[in-house]
Amino acid sequence: MPPLSGRDLLSLSDLSPDELAELLAFATELKAGKHHPQFPQKVLGLLFFKASTRTRVSFSVAMYQLGGQVLDLHSGVTQVGRGEPTCDTARVLDRYLDVVAIRTFDQAEVQEFADYASIPVINALTDLEHPCQILADLLTIQEEFGTLKGLTLAYLGDGNNVAHSLLLGCAMAGMNVHIAGPNGYAPAPAVVEQANRLMQGLGKVLVTTDPDLAVKDAQILYTDVWASMGQESEAGQRLPAFQPYQVNSQLLEQASSDAIVLHCLPAHRGEEITHQVMEGAASRVWEQAENRMHAQKALLASVLG
Ligand code: CP
Ligand code: NVA
Numbered sequence: 001m002p003p004l005s006g007r008d009l010l011s012l013s014d015l016s017p018d019e020l021a022e023l024l025a026f027a028t029e030l031k032a033g034k035h036h037p038q039f040p041q042k043v044l045g046l047l048f049f050k051a052s053t054r055t056r057v058s059f060s061v062a063m064y065q066l067g068g069q070v071l072d073l074h075s076g077v078t079q080v081g082r083g084e085p086t087c088d089t090a091r092v093l094d095r096y097l098d099v100v101a102i103r104t105f106d107q108a109e110v111q112e113f114a115d116y117a118s119i120p121v122i123n124a125l126t127d128l129e130h131p132c133q134i135l136a137d138l139l140t141i142q143e144e145f146g147t148l149k150g151l152t153l154a155y156l157g158d159g160n161n162v163a164h165s166l167l168l169g170c171a172m173a174g175m176n177v178h179i180a181g182p183n184g185y186a187p188a189p190a191v192v193e194q195a196n197r198l199m200q201g202l203g204k205v206l207v208t209t210d211p212d213l214a215v216k217d218a219q220i221l222y223t224d225v226w227a228s229m230g231q232e233s234e235a236g237q238r239l240p241a242f243q244p245y246q247v248n249s250q251l252l253e254q255a256s257s258d259a260i261v262l263h264c265l266p267a268h269r270g271e272e273i274t275h276q277v278m279e280g281a282a283s284r285v286w287e288q289a290e291n292r293m294h295a296q297k298a299l300l301a302s303v304l305g
Contacts, residue, residue: 001026001037004302008114008121010107012131012165013194017172020138027139027291027298037301038067042098044300047089047113048124049075049104050229054265054292055124055132059101062297066304071097090116099304101132105230120303127230128188130161133264134169135295140288141220144260148173149202154218154255155179156211156245157272158238159187162224162264167195167205174202180214182241211245215255221282222262223247223272239271248274252282260284 002022008014015023029035044063046056060070073093075081080089086109093100094117102110102121107128114121123131142148153170155163159181167187170177177195179187186192186207195205208214215221226242227235247261261273261282269275277283 001035001305002302003305004299005305006118006120007303009131009299009303010110010114010121010123011129012134012168012172013198014131015172017174017198020169020172023135023298023302024139024142024295026302027135027295028142030297030301031291031294037305039098039301039304040067042066042068042304043071043096044068045071045073045093045097045100046124047073047075047078047080047093047100047102047104049081050125052103052124054289055101055103058292059124059296059300062293062300065297066301068098068300068304086112087116089113093117094119099300122299122303125161127228128161128191129165129168130264131165131169132292132296132299133162134165135299136288136291137166137222137262137264138169138173139291139295140262140284141260143287143291144284145219148175150174150176151220152176152178152218152256153220153222154214155222155224156214156247156251157181157223157242158185158226158228159207160224160228163187164191166222167191168198171195171198171203171205174199176203176206178206178208178214178218180208180211181245183209185241211251212254215251218255219259220262221247221252221255221259224264225266225268226272242272246272246274247277249276249280252277252280262288265289
């Protein structure tokens with residue numbers, strides 16, 4: 001088990017490259033049923049301000065399989081949803097819970113919670129990052145190719161939370177990461193710079209508006225919704241600019257012949273990905289979704305251990 005006892009995961013870069021590799025190896029062992037770590041009496045709180053299917057359910061099932069309990073603290077049933085300050089909520093929940101996963105808008109909120117709480121705080125998605133998703137993505141890629149180092153992942157679409165965590169995760173794993181999207185929707189320059197630093201000369205970061213250039217020789221094509229939670233009102237107006245970045249059969253043909261397709265889900269078929277590709281032979285989206293549970297079980301056991 002990686003020695004992450006008591007640690008937070010607010011950004012994927014809170015892990016060192018070695019810790020990331022150890023966590024993925026541990027997730028693989030848990031998935032194979034080699035270990036059954038148990039944390040009876042431990043309670044995970046899920047403090048969510050946005051909708052979730054995979055993250056909520058996979059965290060819950062993972063915690064139950066670890067012998068612990070889960071409290072679903074979505075914003076509609078908590079005082080924090082009515083404006084109680086994060087710093088007050090953090091100090092109170094800290095005294096009840098053993099670990100908390102937070103899904104919210106502003107990264108500063110998970111940071112503030114972590115500043116005021118001593119228990120492990122896990123980022124279950126913010127506007128800036130989605131680190132738990134990328135743990136499962138890297139696990140899926142490693143299962144497919146037997147390694148991560150030297151592979152090329154092409155992400156098509158919005159430079160959003162998923163793109164940011166992919167940049168960091170791929171960099172830490174020694175992969176090449178290509179991000180292609182329309183002008184005005186590139187990932188945050190600070191995250192791109194951070195990914196470049198984390199690469200340590202192993203892989204390369206490419207940020208481009210050219211989808212063909214991005215997918216050339218890529219072993220992994222990855223996409224996500226063109227408008228994230230909180231941006232729904234912009235969804236219609238974004239469509240024309242994003243259309244060239246749709247993951248469809250023609251784009252897939254330009255990638256490496258053994259390329260797989262990933263999507264964090266939920267997907268909008270006919271927008272960022274076609275039904276044909278989503279259901280096609282290259283799709284690994286269901287394996288990827290399953291791996292959320294194995295990766296997060298490894299994370300929970302490691303921070304509780
Ligand atoms: N991929 C993901 O985080 O899905 P949910 O929004 O359903 O949790
Ligand atoms: N970028 C998406 C991911 C959903 C899992 C969003 O933030 O809505």
